[in-house]
Amino acid sequence: MIENKNKVLKLSTAGSVDDGKSTLIGRILYDTNSLTDDKLEAIERNSKQKGFDYLDFSLATDGLVAEREQGITIDVAHIYFSTSNRSYIIADTPGHVEYTRNMVTGTSTSQVSIILIDARKGVIEQTKRHFFINNLLRTKEVVVAVNKMDLIDFDEAKYNAIVKDFQKMIAASDYKNQNITFIPVSALNGDNVVNKSENLAWFKGETMMEHLENIRMEDIQEKAKARFQVQTVIRPKTEEFHDFRGYAGKLKGGELKVGDDVTIFPSGRKSQIKSISFFDKAYLAASAGSSISITLMDDVNVSRGDLIVKSDELPKETKQLKATICWMDNQPLEVSSTFFLQHGAKLVKSKIKAIDHKISTDNTGEIEKVNQLNMNDLGMTEIQLAQPLHFDSYSDNKGNGAFILIDTKSNTTAGVGFIE
Amino acid sequence: MNDKVINNPLEDEAIYIFREVAAQFEKPVILFSGGKDSITLVRLAQKAFYPAKIPFPLLHIDTGHNFPETIEFRDQLVKELGLELHVHYVQDNIDAGNVQEESGKYASRNMLQTDSLLQAIEKHGFDACIGGARRDEEKARAKERVFSVRDDFGQWDEKNQRPEVFDMLNGRIDFGQNVRVFPISNWTELDVWSYIQKENMEIPSIYFAHKRNVFERDGLIWSAHDEYVFRAEDEIVTEKIVRFRTVGDMSCTAAVESYAFDIDKVVEEIAASTISERGARIDDKRSEAAMEKRKQQGYF
Numbered sequence: 001m002i003e004n005k006n007k008v009l010k011l012s013t014a015g016s017v018d019d020g021k022s023t024l025i026g027r028i029l030y031d032t033n034s035l036t037d038d039k040l041e042a043i044e045r046n047s048k049q050k051g052f053d054y055l056d057f058s059l060a061t062d063g064l065v066a067e068r069e070q071g072i073t074i075d076v077a078h079i080y081f082s083t084s085n086r087s088y089i090i091a092d093t094p095g096h097v098e099y100t101r102n103m104v105t106g107t108s109t110s111q112v113s114i115i116l117i118d119a120r121k122g123v124i125e126q127t128k129r130h131f132f133i134n135n136l137l138r139t140k141e142v143v144v145a146v147n148k149m150d151l152i153d154f155d156e157a158k159y160n161a162i163v164k165d166f167q168k169m170i171a172a173s174d175y176k177n178q179n180i181t182f183i184p185v186s187a188l189n190g191d192n193v194v195n196k197s198e199n200l201a202w203f204k205g206e207t208m209m210e211h212l213e214n215i216r217m218e219d220i221q222e223k224a225k226a227r228f229q230v231q232t233v234i235r236p237k238t239e240e241f242h243d244f245r246g247y248a249g250k251l252k253g254g255e256l257k258v259g260d261d262v263t264i265f266p267s268g269r270k271s272q273i274k275s276i277s278f279f280d281k282a283y284l285a286a287s288a289g290s291s292i293s294i295t296l297m298d299d300v301n302v303s304r305g306d307l308i309v310k311s312d313e314l315p316k317e318t319k320q321l322k323a324t325i326c327w328m329d330n331q332p333l334e335v336s337s338t339f340f341l342q343h344g345a346k347l348v349k350s351k352i353k354a355i356d357h358k359i360s361t362d363n364t365g366e367i368e369k370v371n372q373l374n375m376n377d378l379g380m381t382e383i384q385l386a387q388p389l390h391f392d393s394y395s396d397n398k399g400n401g402a403f404i405l406i407d408t409k410s411n412t413t414a415g416v417g418f419i420e
Numbered sequence: 421m422n423d424k425v426i427n428n429p430l431e432d433e434a435i436y437i438f439r440e441v442a443a444q445f446e447k448p449v450i451l452f453s454g455g456k457d458s459i460t461l462v463r464l465a466q467k468a469f470y471p472a473k474i475p476f477p478l479l480h481i482d483t484g485h486n487f488p489e490t491i492e493f494r495d496q497l498v499k500e501l502g503l504e505l506h507v508h509y510v511q512d513n514i515d516a517g518n519v520q521e522e523s524g525k526y527a528s529r530n531m532l533q534t535d536s537l538l539q540a541i542e543k544h545g546f547d548a549c550i551g552g553a554r555r556d557e558e559k560a561r562a563k564e565r566v567f568s569v570r571d572d573f574g575q576w577d578e579k580n581q582r583p584e585v586f587d588m589l590n591g592r593i594d595f596g597q598n599v600r601v602f603p604i605s606n607w608t609e610l611d612v613w614s615y616i617q618k619e620n621m622e623i624p625s626i627y628f629a630h631k632r633n634v635f636e637r638d639g640l641i642w643s644a645h646d647e648y649v650f651r652a653e654d655e656i657v658t659e660k661i662v663r664f665r666t667v668g669d670m671s672c673t674a675a676v677e678s679y680a681f682d683i684d685k686v687v688e689e690i691a692a693s694t695i696s697e698r699g700a701r702i703d704d705k706r707s708e709a710a711m712e713k714r715k716q717q718g719y720f
């Protein structure tokens with residue numbers, strides 16, 4: 001087994017209503033001994049109360065009263081478990097059509113997507129949507145779990161037909177650089193989820209958990225250029241650190257080293273990295289994901305939202321963005337409306353100049369001329385900015401290629417954008 | 421000079437969140453109970469802003485039913501780091517007749533904290549309250565955002581939360597609203613203990629095994645501290661070697677029998693535990709939706 005100690009793997013799950021998503025998660029928790037006695041007792045008690053003759057694991061994940069009443073998942077829930085190998089975080093996202101925004105939300109923070117299919121139904125409209133959103137967010141590692149194999153008598157031919165159907169979808173997709181793994185399971189009985197199953201003896205691949213345990217971090221990490229956006233400027237103003245100006249931020253992509261020639265945007269000023277620190281220790285280098293603070297050789301003016309990059313890896317610059325928007329608000333998105341555009345730590349006034357078209361999420365890539373985007377719609381838009389943005393295409397650097405739109409009146413996060 | 425920063429994704433995420441709070445809000449405060457989670461928060465805040473001081477004060481809602489060890493620890497920490505501490509007493513609210521003390525066998529001041537918290541927020545004008553709640557603790561908390569908006573009455577609208585995509589945190593609010601911030605949302609209990617171990621952090625002594633006078637009720641071990649915790653005549657006091665896994669109000673926190681006298685043993689114990697942390701929180705046992713209800717009303 002690959003050594004993954006002290007590493008966290010973030011998963012997200014997508015499935016339609018009744019595909020057994022919560023049951024799958026419950027099964028993983030149960031078979032990895034992650035359910036504590038008191039939680040298990042609560043599940044047993046509740047299952048009995050509801051008159052089920054099996055353990056209803058969905059009760060382990062559906063946290064809100066309304067969810068338990070309706071037997072559905074409304075909001076993204078986060079579930080934690082660990083094996084002796086590493087820790088896992090599952091973002092459990094609802095499968096209803098009207099909750100697309102939740103799937104985008106859950107997928108945006110995960111490294112592996114698990115798409116659930118009901119073996120009786122095969123690839124349906126919803127599966128296509130899940131795969132489409134997964135590809136829009138460029139999730140590289142995908143697990144397709146064909147669930148409820150017990151209800152089709154563990155039939156290999158039927159399973160193969162579903163895989164073949166799914167592969168047609170893959171062939172039609174524009175995102176090629178991904179690893180897709182198919183696994184037949186029965187979450188209700190635990191076949192092939194964590195433990196191998198006699199019922200699926202014909203399946204020669206790994207169980208779902210074996211597969212997850214063997215995913216290597218270096219294979220799923222984004223290979224991107226170093227982008228350091230300043231969150232806040234640290235100025236201690238103490239005797240010991242009299243002239244100290246540290247730029248604090250979380251490195252997105254790549255690596256930074258002391259001595260690197262850098263350019264700061266929007267000013268375009270050039271300098272060199274003088275020091276890299278994490279808490280009270282100095283380092284020679286830092287890689288993507290580290291929350292560091294750096295100092296520069298020159299006394300240049302740097303403030304929140306500024307982007308520091310290596311001088312030979314410059315970002316794109318524009319005041320007119322083209323971006324795919326996933327709309328998340330009850331109020332539809334209309335041309336000429338204004339928003340705050342938040343790009344990491346940078347906030348810019350913005351105006352929707354045009355909605356080019358709405359994109360069908362059923363993986364046909366079909367487009368439709370529209371005047372507005374409603375909640376859960378995806379559309380291609382043109383956005384005018386009050387100040388230039390220094391960015392990368394989302395497909396080159398996720399962290400520097402995505403933004404959110406904030407409603408200027410309600411302050412809510414109304415949509416998320418992926419820059420062309 | 422050290423080679424390359426070794427990153428711990430959970431720590432990096434928490435530091436990132438602290439820095440967003442400092443940049444996006446005018447008057448943030450760290451909700452500090454003296455428990456291990458809030459001590460961890462203080463440590464992370466130190467790291468986020470070093471070499472500057474932590475740019476937030478601490479706020480403690482004192483139920484008056486605390487473990488004395490926790491209060492001692494709190495005052496020591498505040499002194500060492502040169503922080504500002506605000507304390508609001510639930511007792512003041514009871515004396516003023518704003519809230520009523522619970523009665524009966526399960527009486528606790530845990531619920532009464534909410535009013536004091538909301539008053540403190542209003543009095544000081546705090547716009548961001550940083551708390552040590554974790555999503556793995558309880559299933560209503562599993563639905564909580566990192567930046568969780570509360571209305572003018574401190575209420576949580578769980579069905580209408582702002583989506584949080586990637587790591588972008590939207591802290592824009594109207595005057596009178598506030599945001600509850602949870603930097604260690606994604607940590608588990610074991611993550612916290614492992615961190616305390618790795619960082620060699622000081623924590624209150626009640627987290628380690630010690631002798632204590634206790635009595636048993638409903639399969640849980642309660643502190644025999646008659647002044648704060650109701651005890652019936654037939655509930656007999658014995659001395660046991662126990663420790664606390666979670667520290668709240670004395671009247672709602674049960675002890676566990678343990679011989680974990682040091683941090684290494686505690687980490688071992690937690691890793692092997694088959695009972696969840698909040699299994700020892702008497703306040704969660706009230707109903708299936710106990711936490712969700714309290715959160716809607718403004719509980720942290």
